[in-house]
Amino acid sequence: MDSVLIEVENIAKHYARGAEIVRVLNEVSVSINRADFVAFMRPSGSGKSTLLNLIGGLDRPDRGFVVVGGQNISTFTDRQLTAWRAASVGFVFQSYNLLPALTAEQNVALPLLLTHLSRAEIRSRARIALNIVGLEDRAAHRPTELSGGQEQRVAIARALVSDPQILICDEPTGGLDRSTADKFLSLLRTLNRDLKKTIVMVTHDPKAAEFAGQVHHLDKGQLASAGHVAAAQS
Amino acid sequence: MSWLHLLHRGLWRRPLRTLLTMVSLSTAFLLMGLLVPILQLFESRGEADGIDRLIVQPRHSITDILPISHTRAISDLLGVTGVSHQSWFGDTFRDEPSSFARWAVPAASFFELHPELHLTTEALNRFANTRTGVLVGQKTAEQFGLKVGDRITLIPDIWLNKEAKVWEFQVMGVFDSNEQSADLTAMYLNYEYFDEYRAWGSGLVSYINVGVGTAQAPFDVAAAIDARFDNSADETTTSSERDFALGFAEQLGDVGFMITLILGAVFFTIALVTANTVAQGMRERLGEFSVLRALGFQLRATQWLMMGEVLLLVALGASSGLLISSLLLEWGRDYFAQLGGIGMNSLTVAAYHSADAVHRPAGCGPTRKATAQTLHRRSTTQVLTLRKL
Ligand SMILES: Nc1ncnc2c1ncn2[C@@H]1O[C@H](COP(=O)(O)OP(=O)(O)O)[C@@H](O)[C@H]1O
Numbered sequence: 036m037d038s039v040l041i042e043v044e045n046i047a048k049h050y051a052r053g054a055e056i057v058r059v060l061n062e063v064s065v066s067i068n069r070a071d072f073v074a075f076m077r078p079s080g081s082g083k084s085t086l087l088n089l090i091g092g093l094d095r096p097d098r099g100f101v102v103v104g105g106q107n108i109s110t111f112t113d114r115q116l117t118a119w120r121a122a123s124v125g126f127v128f129q130s131y132n133l134l135p136a137l138t139a140e141q142n143v144a145l146p147l148l149l150t151h152l153s154r155a156e157i158r159s160r161a162r163i164a165l166n167i168v169g170l171e172d173r174a175a176h177r178p179t180e181l182s183g184g185q186e187q188r189v190a191i192a193r194a195l196v197s198d199p200q201i202l203i204c205d206e207p208t209g210g211l212d213r214s215t216a217d218k219f220l221s222l223l224r225t226l227n228r229d230l231k232k233t234i235v236m237v238t239h240d241p242k243a244a245e246f247a248g249q250v251h252h253l254d255k256g257q258l259a260s261a262g263h264v265a266a267a268q269s
Numbered sequence: 270m271s272w273l274h275l276l277h278r279g280l281w282r283r284p285l286r287t288l289l290t291m292v293s294l295s296t297a298f299l300l301m302g303l304l305v306p307i308l309q310l311f312e313s314r315g316e317a318d319g320i321d322r323l324i325v326q327p328r329h330s331i332t333d334i335l336p337i338s339h340t341r342a343i344s345d346l347l348g349v350t351g352v353s354h355q356s357w358f359g360d361t362f363r364d365e366p367s368s369f370a371r372w373a374v375p376a377a378s379f380f381e382l383h384p385e386l387h388l389t390t391e392a393l394n395r396f397a398n399t400r401t402g403v404l405v406g407q408k409t410a411e412q413f414g415l416k417v418g419d420r421i422t423l424i425p426d427i428w429l430n431k432e433a434k435v436w437e438f439q440v441m442g443v444f445d446s447n448e449q450s451a452d453l454t455a456m457y458l459n460y461e462y463f464d465e466y467r468a469w470g471s472g473l474v475s476y477i478n479v480g481v482g483t484a485q486a487p488f489d490v491a492a493a494i495d496a497r498f499d500n501s502a503d504e505t506t507t508s509s510e511r512d513f514a515l516g517f518a519e520q521l522g523d524v525g526f527m528i529t530l531i532l533g534a535v536f537f538t539i540a541l542v543t544a545n546t547v548a549q550g551m552r553e554r555l556g557e558f559s560v561l562r563a564l565g566f567q568l569r570a571t572q573w574l575m576m577g578e579v580l581l582l583v584a585l586g587a588s589s590g591l592l593i594s595s596l597l598l599e600w601g602r603d604y605f606a607q608l609g610g611i612g613m614n615s616l617t618v619a620a621y622h623s624a625d626a627v628h629r630p631a632g633c634g635p636t637r638k639a640t641a642q643t644l645h646r647r648s649t650t651q652v653l654t655l656r657k658l
């Protein structure tokens with residue numbers, strides 16, 4: 036059961052900001068098992084999002100590589116990487132990033148446009164995903180007609196709808212109040228436990244980290260410490 | 270949810286902006302839809318296809334006049350199958366000087382040469398045998414409620430009557446036509462009577478109409494006519510009727526060039542406005558497109574979505590504009606068909622009047638005097654001059 040799904044090996048990433056070079060990640064290695072729920076913690080600007088982008092195939096490392104399910108995605112072309120993302124990862128961002136012109140259901144259905152499913156099938160799958168996050172009755176609502184927590188659940192449904200192995204969540208509770216955030220985190224935990232989704236989350240909310248089975252502390256361009264959170268609950 | 274749906278939702282994300290952009294595109298295409306047929310018309314100049322009639326005018330000034338003796342000389346030329354002429358008879362009818370065209374024509378030859386004008390043999394005979402007879406077009410008859418036997422009085426403003434203050438006529442018949450180029454507002458009076466009673470200008474005509482057969486190329490005949498009068502006191506310019514009418518329109522300027530210029534300017538402006546609006550919209554939505562990229566949409570796909578939106582916008586704007594223009598053209602078909610077919614219709618008459626106004630004051634003395642008299646009389650008397658029997 037403890038099979039490794041994501042293997043991050045000695046990756047380095049820097050950004051050029053004018054003449055200055057910002058070394059965000061330096062010799063970072065992480066490994067994440069299948070069906071793990073992992074939280075990366077630490078202050079802003081420490082490279083959490085950068086790491087997530089590399090794991091999720093939104094970007095490529097300068098050095099090192101990211102192996103997911105035995106595939107070295109760091110060697111993929113942009114086309115391959117994009118296709119891989121469509122099949123393997125679902126993203127949940129802090130700012131939800133729903134398309135304002137689309138209804139909740141249409142937003143959820145978006146990734147399915149990349150499949151060969153019929154319109155009816157797309158519709159029914161989008162409904163199922165909305166059902167999982169408890170928003171089936173909000174299918175026809177626009178993002179502006181939803182609360183922050185509901186928007187974030189729509190975002191989760193969108194991330195789930197193509198049934199990817201991995202969910203990547205970048206400060207998913209950053210914009211939510213405590214109780215909404217807790218409900219959202221419980222949902223993530225359920226998805227992890229019941230649907231065996233591998234969840235990689237970054238957050239600087241210690242409470243959010245409690246929901247994860249494992250917390251990594253990133254600091255100053257290194258992965259500073261790692262350890263299982265004993266308190267990962269019931 | 271489908272790609273088309275996504276495209277559509279993106280396009281209407283800001284409905285007002287999209288609508289305004291679409292309306293300006295639509296307007297540009299509407300203008301194009303209306304102007305291009307006219308442009309094509311002007312580009313059809315010099316086409317020999319289907320030409321069976323030529324029109325001869327003075328070479329040097331369109332308000333000059335030709336001697337009637339030219340008609341005999343022309344009828345001797347090779348390829349000429351018939352000759353007639355027409356003379357502009359302006360004057361005031363019910364205080365509406367340019368409501369319809371009035372021409373003095375020789376009864377027999379004119380209607381023989383214009384078989385598209387339908388009227389009964391009796392009407393034509395009555396007209397030919399009644400010196401003060403006139404034939405009116407069906408539209409004018411309808412507009413003024415004229416019928417056979419009605420009397421018409423015209424107050425001279427160019428052609429003074431030697432023996433009376435006014436010209437008195439009587440309706441001998443109403444003519445009709447199936448051809449859209451025919452001017453059903455026109456009125457024809459007997460040239461012979463007109464020529465005898467006018468105070469000056471006897472023996473002169475405005476235009477000479479020439480019928481051409483198929484034996485000779487029409488433009489060869491035209492060239493032969495003009496060559497015949499080269500170096501005479503009354504040199505001519507001969508063209509097909511359509512080119513003649515277009516020539517009138519061109520008195521107002523190089524119409525084709527103006528249309529091209531207008532359309533060019535409109536499309537340039539609209540293209541800039543649209544491009545700017547679209548670019549602004551895309552900039553606002555770069556975030557959305559990167560979300561799509563994160564979800565696994567290929568770069569190509571997002572580029573196509575952007576392109577697709579622009580194409581959809583342009584397609585909707587263009588098709589609505591062209592649709593409206595074709596509806597308008599359908600609605601105003603009579604007018605445009607006249608433009609296309611061309612006889613001595615309202616367009617030519619309008620052009621004639623504008624040209625006339627420019628040329629005449631510098632021209633012949635009697636005309637100027639007559640005009641001054643009319644103006645004077647019009648300001649002192651109320652002019653209503655139709656009496657019914
Ligand atoms: N595209 C980029 N170009 C330049 N600098 C960047 C870029 N993305 C992130 N950075 C910089 O890299 C550092 C780490 O960013 P990030 O990974 O977003 O940190 P975190 O998510 O932990 O706040 C920050 O200093 C940020 O300004």
Ligand SMILES: [Mg+2]
Nearest residue numbers: 083084085205
């Ligand atoms: Mg971040």
